[in-house]
Amino acid sequence: MTMIAPKESGSTPSPVLIYEKVRKLYGEFVALDEVSLRVDAGEVVCLIGPSGSGKSTLLRCTNALEPISGGTIYFDGRALPSVDRDIRKVRQRMGMVFQNFELFPHKSALDNVAIGPMTVLGMPKTQARERARALLAKVNLADKVDSFPSNLSGGQQQRVAIARALAMEPEVMLFDEPTSALDPETIGEVLNVMKALAEEGMTMIVVTHEMAFARRVADRVAVFEHGTILEHGSPEQIFENPETARTRDFLSHLGWDG
Amino acid sequence: MTLDWSIVWEYREDLLHGVLLTIALTVITMIVAIPGGIILAMMRLSRSRILSTISLCFVELFRNLPLILVVYWAFYVMPIVLGIQIAAFETGLIALCLNVSAYNGETFRAGINSIREGQVNAGLALGMSRWQVMREIVIPQATRRVLPVLASTWVSLFKDTSLVSVIAVGELAHVALQIRSQTFRVMEMLTAMAVIYWLLGYPQAKLVDWIHSKFKVAE
Ligand SMILES: Nc1ncnc2c1ncn2[C@@H]1O[C@H](COP(=O)(O)OP(=O)(O)OP(=O)(O)O)[C@@H](O)[C@H]1O
Numbered sequence: 262m263t264m265i266a267p268k269e270s271g272s273t274p275s276p277v278l279i280y281e282k283v284r285k286l287y288g289e290f291v292a293l294d295e296v297s298l299r300v301d302a303g304e305v306v307c308l309i310g311p312s313g314s315g316k317s318t319l320l321r322c323t324n325a326l327e328p329i330s331g332g333t334i335y336f337d338g339r340a341l342p343s344v345d346r347d348i349r350k351v352r353q354r355m356g357m358v359f360q361n362f363e364l365f366p367h368k369s370a371l372d373n374v375a376i377g378p379m380t381v382l383g384m385p386k387t388q389a390r391e392r393a394r395a396l397l398a399k400v401n402l403a404d405k406v407d408s409f410p411s412n413l414s415g416g417q418q419q420r421v422a423i424a425r426a427l428a429m430e431p432e433v434m435l436f437d438e439p440t441s442a443l444d445p446e447t448i449g450e451v452l453n454v455m456k457a458l459a460e461e462g463m464t465m466i467v468v469t470h471e472m473a474f475a476r477r478v479a480d481r482v483a484v485f486e487h488g489t490i491l492e493h494g495s496p497e498q499i500f501e502n503p504e505t506a507r508t509r510d511f512l513s514h515l516g517w518d519g
Numbered sequence: 520m521t522l523d524w525s526i527v528w529e530y531r532e533d534l535l536h537g538v539l540l541t542i543a544l545t546v547i548t549m550i551v552a553i554p555g556g557i558i559l560a561m562m563r564l565s566r567s568r569i570l571s572t573i574s575l576c577f578v579e580l581f582r583n584l585p586l587i588l589v590v591y592w593a594f595y596v597m598p599i600v601l602g603i604q605i606a607a608f609e610t611g612l613i614a615l616c617l618n619v620s621a622y623n624g625e626t627f628r629a630g631i632n633s634i635r636e637g638q639v640n641a642g643l644a645l646g647m648s649r650w651q652v653m654r655e656i657v658i659p660q661a662t663r664r665v666l667p668v669l670a671s672t673w674v675s676l677f678k679d680t681s682l683v684s685v686i687a688v689g690e691l692a693h694v695a696l697q698i699r700s701q702t703f704r705v706m707e708m709l710t711a712m713a714v715i716y717w718l719l720g721y722p723q724a725k726l727v728d729w730i731h732s733k734f735k736v737a738e
């Protein structure tokens with residue numbers, strides 16, 4: 262499968278997403294306060310931080326599920342559009358994976374994956390299912406194509422959800438705590454799929470509490486608190502030498518000891 | 520007291536005619552009230568405040584008035600207000616449609632609302648339009664939840680059609696009560712009426728039970 266261009270090494274990285282002083286208000290409440298961040302092609306950026314710090318909000322704003330209140334988000338060099346039609350075009354180029362999987366319970370695993378290309382791209386059913394079959398094989402679920410979500414374990418459902426997002430051949434994948442709702446024994450299988458995806462060169466933003474994953478897979482880690490980025494840098498920097506006491510506190514609360 | 524059951528057989532044609540009208544009232548009311556309910560639900564969930572308020576008022580009015588009152592109202596008041604004369608059958612039909620549309624509107628609204636926001640977001644995140652999300656994700660799932668409720672409404676409606684007998688619509692209840700007052704065979708006619716309603720209603724109720732078990736939502 263050659264859906265994703267390999268990581269260009271050496272050449273100047275091109276930004277896929279640029280967040281420029283992004284603000285998000287819910288009424289009076291400031292969920293995002295002037296967040297600036299840049300995500301380059303092929304990069305894996307992990308967002309960590311305490312509950313309620315705005316990580317999910319940033320992801321939802323990225324594919325315009327929520328409108329932002331200030332600042333700009335550039336995707337592929339252009340500010341996110343505000344017209345419905347154009348927003349849809351942008352969303353097609355971003356894959357999103359939710360904490361609760363959000364598979365469509367009335368469709369088989371195969372059709373969950375095929376539905377995007379069929380309805381959104383107008384792809385013929387046979388072709389869409391062919392693509393879906395290949396993607397399910399890629400996430401090690403070739404034997405579950407005909408299963409319905411209610412008959413799949415959490416880890417299996419989340420892998421179907423990843424395949425569903427990949428079916429649109431996105432340029433960036435957004436993961437919102439993809440393993441938080443999983444039993445410990447199935448977390449690994451999902452993280453392995455994500456790791457393989459990262460190695461293929463997929464651009465990824467991953468909100469996670471899996472510090473070992475962030476440490477090993479992320480190119481950069483951003484620490485959120487109260488709607489701002491406390492600090493960001495390479496995993497070594499964040500985990501070994503955090504600049505702020507708040508980051509150290511947060512990491513030690515999670516039981517991270519380097 | 521001697522009972523004369525032959526009276527039932529004697530009036531079989533009238534009774535059959537009544538049964539057919541009862542079925543017709545039920546079927547036509549549902550044919551009108553299902554699209555009616557969908558329209559009410561769409562209005563209620565639309566972004567237009569006016570449409571939403573109209574729908575809310577309609578639903579809350581007709582859901583909370585006793586059906587028999589709506590029937591009388593349609594019979595005595597509607598012709599004066601609208602200035603037109605309407606036959607008893609149509610009048611009864613209108614009253615039933617108003618009542619059942621209101622119920623169905625609430626059923627559809629609840630069905631659509633029962634689909635989690637996350638499901639909508641998952642569809643939108645793939646790049647679907649709002650309408651595609653409705654068609655591919657929300658409506659198929661909502662249908663599974665709505666169908667059992669509609670089936671129950673159907674069975675209630677079948678029995679409630681007897682209420683329009685008060686304005687002399689010649690459905691089963693009215694016919695049976697007419698025969699009773701002409702022949703003074705109270706026991707026989709009331710029993711016959713009960714048996715006929717039960718024989719027609721029981722299979723429907725069983726069907727509803729089956730639909731309930733078949734469409735039980737598996738999360
Ligand atoms: N629709 C909303 N209306 C009002 N407030 C909201 C809404 N969505 C989120 N918030 C608030 O915004 C803040 C940030 O929420 P967000 O979901 O982004 O946090 P998070 O970092 O993802 O936390 P968690 O780790 O718990 O998922 C929270 O305080 C939350 O209560």
Ligand SMILES: [Mg+2]
Pocket residue numbers: 316317318437438
């Ligand atoms: Mg979150």
